[in-house]
Amino acid sequence: MGTTPEDLAVQIKAAEAILVGAGAGLSTSAGFTYDGSRFTDHFGDMIDKYGFTDMYTAGFYPFKTPEEFWAYWSRMILVNRYETPVGKPYQDLLRLLEGREFFVLTTNVDHQFRKAGFPKARLFYTQGDYGLFQCSVPCHDTTYDNEEAVRRMAGEQRDMKIPSALIPQCPVCGKPMATNLRSDDTFVQDEGWQAASGRYAAFQEKHLRGRVLYLELGVGGNTPGIIKYNFWRRVHDNKEAVYACVNLNEAYAPAEIADRSVCVSGDIGGILAGMLEMKQR
Missing domain, CATH: 3.40.50.1220 (TPP-binding domain)
Structure with missing residues (x-):
């Protein structure tokens, strides 16, 4: 046609x-894009430490601590959800x-x-949406706007770790929060x-x-x-x-x-x- x-x-x-x-x-x-200068400009230190090659595959990295996990993910969400025109x-x-x-x-x-x-x-x-958190279990089917939390984690991290006090926790059960992205049957x-x-x-x-x-x-x-x-x-x-x-x-x-x-x-x-x-x- x-x-x-x-x-x-x-x-x-x-x-x-x-x-x-x-x-x-x-x-x-x-x-x-998830590679190129958008990637290297924002994740140069993590590239050196973890050997990351792009933002997408970096999301599957088995971080040893939640402080490291959220250091990466807060930057990733900030760059791709809140700071893009x-x-x-x-x-x-x-x-x-x-x-x-x-x-x-x-x-x-x-x-x-x-x-x-x-x-x-x-x-x-x-x-899903980079801008939403959910319970990682999940214990309930509500999502939460995450802009304030993401900006704090990205802004206050040092040496590729966020302060432990900023680790997001479910307000209902106290378990870790997760980004509302479909990856398995826990997606809310x-x-x-x-x-x-x-x-x-x-x-x-x-x-x-x-x-x-x-x-x-x-x-x-x-x-x-x-x-x-x-x-x-x-x-x-x-x-x-x-x-x-x-x-x-x-x-x-x-x-x-x-x-x-x-x-x-x-x-x-x-x-x-x-x-x-x-x-x-």
Whole structure:
């Protein structure tokens, strides 16, 4: 059906509804990488001590103490959640979707959609949020804003350790807190998560038929079942639907829906910016 930004622009304009599926590639296109200078500028001492190679794999390091663990994680959250500006690709995407019936499903946890001004009612963060803590057990299903705690841990750490008094503890059971990120079955799906899940389900139910555009942006192979495979199946089942994939290196569609797919290879930010220029002409 097409391989160019112009082809994608045609499908966006023709769609009755648009379901956006956004992965890590969208934030990468905004410059929010987990390696390179963003990594070395903020974690040089930890690179020397632990041999870290990037922020993502460093998150799995078996720190010996909670003071060391939270020294890393408070910096990581601060850099990627609280001190990042609004990414231009997110702003451009919102402007492309203005006035349209749309919903966003994302595995990203950096809060960029909300920073860019996307309405909360049109977002479902399936994998959590860097900005929330939860009980690590968990003993209850409430999450807690962590900005104040994160800023204190990042600001008061010395020699890659936070003060023991700052180790976050569950206010109910006293056990350690954890960041609200999906990694195993301890992930807390709180009231806000359940409400967003319900809104997402309602959007899908409303648009089972008709000219629906399933717009996938920067989705890789870590959790393809959440967005990619889901979108393929829905386009396959709805013969009026169109699948679109924008990805730097992995823009493709299965043969079963290839005749109703637009796969655009290249930098997502540049492609969205170019499409916005086309729209404004």
